[in-house]
Amino acid sequence: MRASNHLIGFLNFSTFLLSIPILAGGIWLSNRANTSDCLKFLQWPIIIIGVSIMVVSLAGFAGACYRNTLLMYLYLWSMFLIIVALLGFIIFAYAVTDKGSGRAVLNRSYLEYHLEDYSGWLSDRVVDPGYWVSIRSCIRGSRICARMGRQIYGVPESPDLFYQRNLNPIQSGCCKPPTDCGFTYVNETVWSPGGGLVGTDGDCNIWSNEQRQLCYNCNSCKAGILASLKTSWRKASIINIVALIILVILYVFACAAFRHNRRMDNDEPSGETRMEKARPSRIHF
Template sequence: MVRVSNFIVGFLNCISLVLGLTAITIASFFYVHSSTHCQKELSDPLFVSGIVLFIVSLLGLIGSCCRTNAILLIYLIVLFLLIVGLVVFIIFSFLITNEDAAKAVSHKGIKGFRTGDFQNWLKNHFVNGKKWNEIRTCLKDSKSSCCKPPSECGFNSQNATFWIAPKTGPAVDDSDCKAWKNQQQTLCFDCNACKAGFVDSIRSQWENLLIANLCALVFLIFTYIVGCRAKRNNKHSYNNKILSRKGE
């Protein structure tokens, strides 16, 4: 059983080690070759995640293959902390992507402690404030639907990004129709429809991230259980060797 548990831990950490190296490589590629600000912004968290995954996997690989319980103990402690952190992040992701749960928890309090506004967290974090200026640049680079006014405004198209309002004014009395500007840096990036569409897109991405994190949590818990088994078996094997030497 000693060999089996150590083999499984080593095998799983070989996989995560390759994933860590892949993340580091992709992040480095984005940083060197990307032409947009948004692509470069993605490289930082991806690079940090790759480094953390690489180091943790290396600890697990050394501890299991060399049967070094001291290193394996450090690995298990770090793995446990990652599991706790991932559980907290999964709960947070669920609250900001599930409308009913967000409404139930937002602004509630227990013994004087009040929770945050989970219902509007995505909107407050990404749309309101200075953050939107950076997001506008990303949307412009991706040639999003915010590059044209809402169809209900009844604007006449001169080209892809130049629209003229009817002489009688917009077809509907909507703030988005008034927010449209033909300047390339403005267009409809300040329109409520653009912001709402972006928030919906981010929420969908967070839902996918939630599923991925749940799979990662199962993987980490399984690895942790096998790692604990490998550590215990290593200790048992070491004690048997000491006893056999004394018996000689």
């Protein structure tokens, strides 16, 4: 039984270590929310799950070391609920980021993003005016567009070089007008109407060379945020899926070891019975 307790302790310690990459994924999403993705509530479920796994694993480790049945029961039931919550979050993350992707543009290396390609809960949340005000402020404060500038010998890079850049979704959607507008490139964030003609895309009339405006109110900018969130969530979900598989395996072993301990405790004779077994029998003549 002592070996079984050691196994449970080792499994709990392994679960504790497993909580670290989950928590790191939540912190990474939090950093993305503050610097680029700009939607700041998505990281909290992962952070809460990671911290919960860490705390529950410590409780299980203590229960294994001190053979505390109550702590072990608490560990097993709590870990079951955490596994269900993690599975639910993974399914939710894939469900709300299922639709939408960038569109290829002729003679351009970067993709462009259209809001009509996205739908569902996450899209509705981003488009909501109350949320978009804070998202737009976050994008402007991150200076992601201002950092796009490149100069060669003090001169902005040529249009051909710019068209070959691999812009991220926010740079493509928020920092420049859509290609369909037909604007002429001046530099990364300054464009002029080509021959006075403006495309039919509604974003063409929203675009402004004012550096605090640019395309921050464009539908393409909202689509760029959604595309960036999709990339971030999918990357975090890969870590969570791997962690979930390992967590389930460790949980199954912990349940088996705990059940073995309970069976051994039930089969173990009491102190009085052991004394009677050890007492020599009387010899009758």
